Amino acid sequence: MTGRSEEDPFTKPIGRWSVFFYGVGHMLNDITASCWFTYLLLFLTQIGLSPRDAAIVMLSGQVADGFATIFTGELIDRFGHFKIWHAAGSLLVAISFSSVFGGCLPCSILHNDSLTLETFSYSMFAAIFNIGWAATQVSHMAMVNCISLNSTSRVALTSCRNAFTMVSNLGLYAIALVVFGVIKAGSKEDTETQYRWIANSSISIGCCFVIIFLMGTKEPRLRLDLKETSRVRIPWVYWFRKLLYYQVAMVYLLTRLVLNVSQAYLAFFVIDDLQMDQSAKALVPAIIYICSFVVSVLLQEIPWNGRRLKAYYTAGGVIWIFCGAAILLLPRNISFFMYAISVFIGIANALMMVTAISMQSVLIGAEVGGCAFVCGSLSFLDKMSCGLALYVLQSHQSTSPRTQLNNHQQSAYLSVTRYGLGLVPAFCSFVGVTVTFFMELGADGSLSKPLREPLLE
Numbered sequence: 001m002t003g004r005s006e007e008d009p010f011t012k013p014i015g016r017w018s019v020f021f022y023g024v025g026h027m028l029n030d031i032t033a034s035c036w037f038t039y040l041l042l043f044l045t046q047i048g049l050s051p052r053d054a055a056i057v058m059l060s061g062q063v064a065d066g067f068a069t070i071f072t073g074e075l076i077d078r079f080g081h082f083k084i085w086h087a088a089g090s091l092l093v094a095i096s097f098s099s100v101f102g103g104c105l106p107c108s109i110l111h112n113d114s115l116t117l118e119t120f121s122y123s124m125f126a127a128i129f130n131i132g133w134a135a136t137q138v139s140h141m142a143m144v145n146c147i148s149l150n151s152t153s154r155v156a157l158t159s160c161r162n163a164f165t166m167v168s169n170l171g172l173y174a175i176a177l178v179v180f181g182v183i184k185a186g187s188k189e190d191t192e193t194q195y196r197w198i199a200n201s202s203i204s205i206g207c208c209f210v211i212i213f214l215m216g217t218k219e220p221r222l223r224l225d226l227k228e229t230s231r232v233r234i235p236w237v238y239w240f241r242k243l244l245y246y247q248v249a250m251v252y253l254l255t256r257l258v259l260n261v262s263q264a265y266l267a268f269f270v271i272d273d274l275q276m277d278q279s280a281k282a283l284v285p286a287i288i289y290i291c292s293f294v295v296s297v298l299l300q301e302i303p304w305n306g307r308r309l310k311a312y313y314t315a316g317g318v319i320w321i322f323c324g325a326a327i328l329l330l331p332r333n334i335s336f337f338m339y340a341i342s343v344f345i346g347i348a349n350a351l352m353m354v355t356a357i358s359m360q361s362v363l364i365g366a367e368v369g370g371c372a373f374v375c376g377s378l379s380f381l382d383k384m385s386c387g388l389a390l391y392v393l394q395s396h397q398s399t400s401p402r403t404q405l406n407n408h409q410q411s412a413y414l415s416v417t418r419y420g421l422g423l424v425p426a427f428c429s430f431v432g433v434t435v436t437f438f439m440e441l442g443a444d445g446s447l448s449k450p451l452r453e454p455l456l457e
Contacts, residue, residue, distance in 0.1 A: 021216030023160030028206025061126030062387025073376020092132025166293030291346025306441025316351030324426025
């Protein structure tokens, strides 16, 4: 190689196989996270924990995840070795996740079935699971900025990862649909058996894709090849002086709140509020992720610039605002409209998530010496805010009165679940769109190199 020109391998669009191998690397995290946010609160309340105790378990995992992302990001920036961190985190996830949805191990050892011990046990394994999850997430996200300097290729990597996130979620709901159909939950033991099958199946599928990622993806050389310039570790204060850092952090935090809070209350909403069939708690999320998958694949082919990132994020946010309003007003007697709303939620989720993560790459640019810190710090804000939001909502789940909107028998209710699925995501989308409007992402076309064939080197 003879210099760092525009035709340098790090600035040229990367190959589709490289994009594919990178994209499947987060599937273990994705399928377990989908199970975590969709079914954890439902599972814990079904086996006898109070809504507040279930929220404590969720919060303990989110807090552990948040702090782990900060420390992991700092260590990766110092020492590198993305794939080692990814493999170690994946191993911890695989070992611990079955205990999050299994029976209470300390209860069996101590022959004590107290709810306090159950809460402690689930909280402990939730924290261990989330520490491993954080190591995998930060290493995988930070790799994007060290694989290529081409901004459109970075969006393609992010979009491919998001597409396989949807595949992971669809896989989970397919597993759940089969398990819920075959195993009927007539007792606490049956419920634990249901979710143990779901958890173990998810782990097995996810681990297969981790192996594909580790075999097909090379350790990024960009950090080594740019040792004299961008490879130098960037101090934290450098990022804290940039207005764009705070704007991107706010947009990413709000986007994750939209996705995670809505996902956590989706199953509650279709079963408790709309009183749809049990299969709906798998079918409705599946529709969302099918639509998100299609949109994520299409987004890979678009040449990107700062103006387009802002426009597509805004479009997703506006769609979510209308979806949130529809959810707040949807009465039980026309609950089938939830399937149509799910289509638009899926589209909005993909538009917002792909562009929000891509904004991180714009923020980092060629300053790859701090990429893991940026990813880790933003993820810390995401985990802490989601954990606190879910704790507050869930703490009021059993005590908040339901406000009847009309006097008909088939009326709509403003429950905590309806607020969590409708109002919170809509409000976060509105604020996110507002912040995005004032961003300066370089609308001059500096991000506009398209991802095109021939790409396979």
